[in-house]
Amino acid sequence: MPTYVFDSRTATHHFPGIGRYTRNLAQAIPPLLSADERLCLILPEGFNLDFPKASNTTLITSRTTHFSLRQQWNIPSLLSTLHADLYHSPYYLMPYFLKYPLIVTLYDLIPMHFPRSVSLQTRVLFDMMHRWIIHRAEHIITPSEATRKDLSIQFNIPANNITFIPFGVEERFKPQPLESKRYLREKYNLLHPYALYLGSNKPHKNLPRLIEAWALLPRQVRSHFQLVVAGHWDPRYPIFLPQCTSEVGDTVRFLGSVPEADLPGLYAVAECLVFPSLGEGFGLPVLEAMACGVPVACSQIPALLEIAGEAALYFNPNDTQSMATTLVQLLEDENLRTETRLRGMRSASTFTWEKTAAKTLDLYQKIVFA
Secondary structure (H helix, E strand, C coil): CCEEEEECCCCCCCCHHHHHHHHHHHHHCHHHCCCCCEEEEEEECCCCCCCCCCCCEEEEEECCCCCCCCHHHHHHHHHHHHCCCEEEECCCCCCCCCCCCEEEECCCCHHHHCHHHCCHHHHHHHHHHHHHHHHHCCEEEECCHHHHHHHHHHHCCCHHHEEECCCCCCCCCCCCCHHHHHHHHHHCCCCCCEEEEECCCCHHHCHHHHHHHHHHCCHHHHCCCEEEEECCCCCCCCCCCCCCHHHHHHHEEEEECCCHHHHHHHHHHCCEEEECCCCCCCCHHHHHHHHCCCCEEEECCHHHHHHHHHHCEEECCCCHHHHHHHHHHHHHCHHHHHHHHHHHHHHHCCCCHHHHHHHHHHHHHHHHCC
8 A cells, every 4th residue: 555645734824825736735636546545644733724534544743844954854754654655745845865755846946037036045045955856856746837847947857857737726716606796895895896916025926017007007997997906915025116106096906915715706806817927837816817707917928828828818027018008908898808708717627626636646656656
C-alpha cells in the first residue's frame, strides 16, 4: 500500500493563492484513491478544515510552520513514522533533507522577474532554495505552461522533469442569484455599476498604472461606472498612487480585504473584471470571474492567455492607453460584454479541481511505481 504525504500546512488564509491550491487539492484527491492507496495530510494546528472523511486518508496536525527551522527535523521524523513513499510540498520553504521521493509545486518566478516585489534577502533565499529544490526533487509541478517554460529556461531543467497541471475553479464561483447580488451591493454600498480589480498591492500587480488608465476614460464613462479595488493591502509594499487620483475622485473605491464568502457575489455584481498584472504563474481571479459569468479584460501575458484564451479582451499592461481603450470598449458595449461573458463561462467550465487532483495523483503513481 503506497503512502503519499501531501504537506497541507499552507492551507491557511496566510497563503491566499497557495492556500487555495492546497485546500482544494487536499479535498479532491481522497475520492480518487484506489483501495490500496493511502494519503496523509499534514495540517496546520488550530485551523479548521472541512476535509472529506475517507478510510484511506489520514489527517495529522503539526505545530511546526513553514517558517520554522524545526521543520527540518520535525517533518522528516513524521514522514518516517508514516512510512511515507512520497512527499509533496506545495511551498518552496520545506524540509530539504529528505530520504523520500519529492514532488514540489512551484508557481512563478515573480521575485526574480520583479525584484521590487521583495527584499534582497528574500530574493537571495528564493533563488537559493529553488536551486536546491530543483536539484533534489524527483518532479516539479507548475500551474501553467508559462511557468513550466520559465523554470526550464531559468534553471536549465529538463522539460520531462516538470509537469504543468492547471488549477481548478471552486463550484461556489458561479453566476449568483439576485438576492446574493442585492446583499453584496448593500453590504459594500455599491450604488454604481463597476469594473472590479481583485488582487494585492504588490508592484507586479500594476495597480498604479490601472488608476492612471482609469483617469484616461472619457468623463461620461467615469460618471456612470466606478472602479472597485479589492484585495489584501500589504504594508510591506507601499503604493504611491499617481497624481491623477485627485482627478478620478470617488470614481475609484478601495474596499481592502474582502471575506472569502463574499467573493462570488463581488465578482457577479461587477460589469467586468480588469486584471492588469505584469506577471502571473496562473491568475485565479481571471478564472473565478469567468466562472461567475463576468467578462474579463486582462494583460496580454502568457499565463493569462493560457487561462482565458479567446474568452477575454486583452491589453498591453505597460500601456495605460491600451488598458483604457480596452476598458471603454468593454464597458460601453453591452453586446460585447454578453458575448465575452458566455465565452468565459464555457472556458471556465473546463477547469475543475477533480482534473487537477487526477493529474496530480497520476504523477504520484508514476513516481512511486517507476
